[in-house]
Amino acid sequence: VEREELERRVEALKATLQRAGVRLTPQRVAVLREVLASEGHPDAESVFRAVKKHVPEVSLDTVYRTLWMLTDLGLITTLGSRQPRVQFDANTRPHHHYVCLRCGVARDFETGELDVARLAEGLAGFGSVETLHLEVRGLCASCAGQAG
Amino acid sequence: VEREELERRVEALKATLQRAGVRLTPQRVAVLREVLASEGHPDAESVFRAVKKHVPEVSLDTVYRTLWMLTDLGLITTLGSRQPRVQFDANTRPHHHYVCLRCGVARDFETGELDVARLAEGLAGFGSVETLHLEVRGLCASCAGQAG
DNA sequence: CTTTTTGCAAACAATTTGCAAAAAA
DNA sequence: TTTTTTGCAAATTGTTTGCAAAAAG
Numbered sequence: 001v002e003r004e005e006l007e008r009r010v011e012a013l014k015a016t017l018q019r020a021g022v023r024l025t026p027q028r029v030a031v032l033r034e035v036l037a038s039e040g041h042p043d044a045e046s047v048f049r050a051v052k053k054h055v056p057e058v059s060l061d062t063v064y065r066t067l068w069m070l071t072d073l074g075l076i077t078t079l080g081s082r083q084p085r086v087q088f089d090a091n092t093r094p095h096h097h098y099v100c101l102r103c104g105v106a107r108d109f110e111t112g113e114l115d116v117a118r119l120a121e122g123l124a125g126f127g128s129v130e131t132l133h134l135e136v137r138g139l140c141a142s143c144a145g146q147a148g
Numbered sequence: 149v150e151r152e153e154l155e156r157r158v159e160a161l162k163a164t165l166q167r168a169g170v171r172l173t174p175q176r177v178a179v180l181r182e183v184l185a186s187e188g189h190p191d192a193e194s195v196f197r198a199v200k201k202h203v204p205e206v207s208l209d210t211v212y213r214t215l216w217m218l219t220d221l222g223l224i225t226t227l228g229s230r231q232p233r234v235q236f237d238a239n240t241r242p243h244h245h246y247v248c249l250r251c252g253v254a255r256d257f258e259t260g261e262l263d264v265a266r267l268a269e270g271l272a273g274f275g276s277v278e279t280l281h282l283e284v285r286g287l288c289a290s291c292a293g294q295a296g
Numbered sequence: 297c298t299t300t301t302t303g304c305a306a307a308c309a310a311t312t313t314g315c316a317a318a319a320a321a
Numbered sequence: 322t323t324t325t326t327t328g329c330a331a332a333t334t335g336t337t338t339g340c341a342a343a344a345a346g
Contacts (some may be wrong), residue, residue: 081228127288140275
C-alpha cells in the first residue's frame with residue numbers, strides 16, 4: 001500500500017467513523033492508520049507498538065478498544081473464531097463447521113464444493129496444503145427465532 | 149452415536165494408544181470415552197464435568213493434557229486457529245487465509261471455488277449464512293526449506 | 297522396581313474492566 | 322460544560338507448569 005493510497009483510505013475511514021458518531025481522537029486515528037498500513041494480520045500488541053511511535057502515551061487497552069470498535073462496525077475483521085475456549089472435535093471425517101454468530105453453537109457439515117487438488121495447485125506458491133477448514137458463520141435457526 | 153458403536157470406537161482408540169506406547173490410565177480412558185460420546189464440540193471444561201461423573205477425582209489439567217495428547221496424535225482435532233492472540237485484518241475484500249502450521253504466518257488469497265449461494269442453500273436448515281472463512285493450513289515455503 | 301502420570305496449587309498470558317482525570321464536541 | 326474517552330492498575334479467564342505422591346507396566 002503506497003502512502004497516497006493509504007492516506008486516501010485513512011480519510012475515508014475517518015469520514016465513516018464521524019458519520020457513525022465516533023469521536024476522532026488522535027489515538028483512534030493512529031490506530032486505524034496502523035491497521036490500514038499493516039500488510040499482514042497484526043495482533044493488538046504489534047499495533048500498539050506501531051502506534052506508540054507516533055502517540056507515545058497511548059495505552060494497550062485503548063488499542064484493543066479501538067480495534068474491537070472497528071470490528072464491531074464491520075470495518076475490519078479478525079482471523080479465526082472468536083470463541084474464548086478451545087473446542088475439541090472427535091469427528092475424524094473431513095467436514096466443516098457452521099457457527100452461530102449469536103450463541104456460538106457449532107454444527108458439522110460436509111460439502112463437495114471444495115476441490116482440494118485445485119486449491120492446492122493455486123496455493124503452491126505459498127506452500128503445501130495439509131488441511132482445509134471452512135467455517136460458515138450466520139444466525140442459527142434457533143437464534144433467528146428470538147428477537148434481535 | 150449408540151452405545152455399542154461408542155464402545156467399539158473406545159476400544160479402537162485404546163488399541164491405537166497402546167500401540168503408540170501411551171499408558172491407559174482410567175482418567176485417559178474416561179476422557180477419550182467422553183470426547184467420543186460428545187455430539188458437539190466440547191471445551192475442556194465440559195469434558196471435565198462429564199468425566200468427573202465417572203472419575204470424581206480427575207483434575208482439569210489432566211483433561212487438558214489428555215485432550216492435547218489425542219490432538220497431537222491426530223485422533224481428534226480442534227475448532228478454529230490455535231493462535232494465542234487475536235489477529236486483526238484490514239483487508240475488506242472477500243478473501244481467505246493460508247496459515248503455516250509451523251510459523252503461524254497467515255497470507256490472504258482469493259478463490260472462485262466457493263459458491264456462496266449454493267452453500268447457503270445447503271445450510272438453510274441450520275440458519276442464515278453471513279460470512280465464509282476458509283483457512284488452509286500447511287507448511288509454508290520458507291518453513292519447508294528448513295529442516296523438519 | 298522404574299518410569300510415567302496424576303492432582304494440587306501456583307504461574308501465565310492475553311484480554312477486559314472500574315474509575316478518576318483529561319479531552320472532545 | 323456535558324459526555325465520551327483515556328490511561329492506569331487491578332481483575333478475569335482460559336490454559337499451563339513444577340513438583341511430590343501415586344499408579345502403570
